[in-house]
Amino acid sequence: MIAGLDYWRELPIKQQPNWPDKDAVARASATISTLPPLVFAGEVDVLRDRLAAAASGHAFLLQGGDCAETFAGATADQIRDRVRTLLQMAVVLTYGASMPVVKMGRMAGQFAKPRSSDDETRDGVTLPAYRGDIVNGYDFTPESRTANPERLVQGYHTAASTLNLVRAFTQGGFADLREVHRWNQGFAANPANARYEKLAKDIDRAIRFMESAGADFDSLRGVEFYTGHEGLLMDYERPMTRIDSRTGTPYNTSSHFIWIGERTREIDGAHVDFLSRVRNPIGVKLGPTTSVDDMLRLVDKLDPNREPGRLTFITRMGAGKIRDALPPLLEAIKASDATPLWVTDPMHGNGFSTPNGYKTRRFDDVVDEVKGFFEAHRQVGTFPGGIHVELTGDDVTECLGGAEHIDEADLATRYESLCDPRLNHKQSLELAFLVAEELAARNA
Numbered sequence: 001m002i003a004g005l006d007y008w009r010e011l012p013i014k015q016q017p018n019w020p021d022k023d024a025v026a027r028a029s030a031t032i033s034t035l036p037p038l039v040f041a042g043e044v045d046v047l048r049d050r051l052a053a054a055a056s057g058h059a060f061l062l063q064g065g066d067c068a069e070t071f072a073g074a075t076a077d078q079i080r081d082r083v084r085t086l087l088q089m090a091v092v093l094t095y096g097a098s099m100p101v102v103k104m105g106r107m108a109g110q111f112a113k114p115r116s117s118d119d120e121t122r123d124g125v126t127l128p129a130y131r132g133d134i135v136n137g138y139d140f141t142p143e144s145r146t147a148n149p150e151r152l153v154q155g156y157h158t159a160a161s162t163l164n165l166v167r168a169f170t171q172g173g174f175a176d177l178r179e180v181h182r183w184n185q186g187f188a189a190n191p192a193n194a195r196y197e198k199l200a201k202d203i204d205r206a207i208r209f210m211e212s213a214g215a216d217f218d219s220l221r222g223v224e225f226y227t228g229h230e231g232l233l234m235d236y237e238r239p240m241t242r243i244d245s246r247t248g249t250p251y252n253t254s255s256h257f258i259w260i261g262e263r264t265r266e267i268d269g270a271h272v273d274f275l276s277r278v279r280n281p282i283g284v285k286l287g288p289t290t291s292v293d294d295m296l297r298l299v300d301k302l303d304p305n306r307e308p309g310r311l312t313f314i315t316r317m318g319a320g321k322i323r324d325a326l327p328p329l330l331e332a333i334k335a336s337d338a339t340p341l342w343v344t345d346p347m348h349g350n351g352f353s354t355p356n357g358y359k360t361r362r363f364d365d366v367v368d369e370v371k372g373f374f375e376a377h378r379q380v381g382t383f384p385g386g387i388h389v390e391l392t393g394d395d396v397t398e399c400l401g402g403a404e405h406i407d408e409a410d411l412a413t414r415y416e417s418l419c420d421p422r423l424n425h426k427q428s429l430e431l432a433f434l435v436a437e438e439l440a441a442r443n444a
């Protein structure tokens with residue numbers, strides 16, 4: 001019988017790679033366990049407080065980033081552009097919500113992917129599915145698709161250098177509110193985005209008012225920025241979990257926030273057990289088949305002490321289902337003593353493949369799911385506390401629609417995601433303006 005942090009080893013586990021060399025995996029995990037933590041437990045505690053504020057209706061959470069971060073994509077420019085996109089969205093949302101926005105990247109560790117199928121067949125050749133850069137390579141060759149434990153250590157170092165730059169950008173002046181606002185003005189000045197001009201002008205007036213009233217903009221040059229990823233790959237998550245010297249309790253130091261995916265949230269499974277034992281705030285994805293009973297059991301297991309900020313439910317129902325599937329869950333929580341933060345992921349319930357073979361999503365479906373999320377919360381009287389999106393700062397063509405009307409033929413122009421389709425820079429900002437309108441309407 002193994003106790004505590006290793007009890008998951010006795011439980012059924014899903015979505016782990018088929019590592020050919022188990023000893024090499026053990027060596028890589030042992031190496032990772034000697035490397036410094038990526039985040040400090042004290043930061044994780046502050047995030048728990050911030051999420052508690054969002055759960056009680058006093059803040060709003062923005063989570064965004066790649067579906068699958070890649071090692072090659074951890075460049076200065078790509079990291080900068082993703083951070084910039086999130087900061088731009090956050091300014092718009094802060095104005096719409098009239099409350100603080102908690103900013104979090106799906107960054108610096110979002111390297112492992114659950115897949116629908118263990119393998120992939122192309123032209124009669126079958127190889128293991130791509131499971132993210134921390135496991136195997138995307139190239140369709142036997143060498144590249146074989147799970148390689150050296151990638152675990154490379155994942156750690158790539159996360160470390162990404163986080164280092166994220167910290168520099170968000171503390172070093174790049175996040176200056178006036179600068180971020182200027183970028184947004186550029187977006188709203190584009191005739192394609194005329195619909196958002198009024199909101200952009202309102203924000204402009206608010207900033208000029210702050211300036212005239214003597215607001216200390218220099219003190220606003222740095223922003224709190226948190227990281228989060230799916231806690232999927234146990235050979236990485238376990239050795240990154242350390243005992244905090246201040247409190248003697250375990251923290252997963254690979255990121256501030258960890259979520260459990262829709263495919264690994266079974267109540268008696270390894271992931272739920274392991275993450276029930278760490279102090280980080282934990283998210284759980286809830287898809288359209290989630291029963292009230294499943295959800296309440298997750299609350300009891302992951303948040304037995306009903307600790308504010310501990311548990312976030314990230315719903316990913318699909319635009320056509322959210323209006324039916326979400327209200328019963330909200331009602332059941334409202335009738336209980338639990339106070340999770342509710343976040344919408346309007347991406348993962350809306351995917352489909354085009355005839356020419358691209359995985360995509362319609363921007364209109366994404367927007368419709370967000371609207372359904374706000375409607376469901378309005379109906380039940382609960383707080384719609386955040387949004388979780390797959391996005392990039394680049395001008396990719398992966399999702400259909402938006403003000404630029406990306407159509408199926410355009411997908412081939414610049415499709416770069418190795419897993420799910422992301423909103424591009426402009427689609428992300430457009431979504432932020434639309435969510436800001438929803439938030440402002442709630443406040444009206």
Ligand SMILES: O=C[C@H](O)[C@H](O)COP(=O)(O)O
Binds near residue numbers: 113115419
């Ligand atoms: O990001 C989420 C999942 O990893 C992804 O949707 C699975 O995609 P698949 O159905 O192509 O395996």
Ligand SMILES: C=C(OP(=O)(O)O)C(=O)O
Binds near residue numbers: 230261262348
């Ligand atoms: C795998 C993901 O989502 P889900 O667990 O909701 O399918 C994801 O967020 O990339």
Ligand SMILES: [Mn+2]
Binds near residue numbers: 067068348419420
């Ligand atoms: Mn995804």
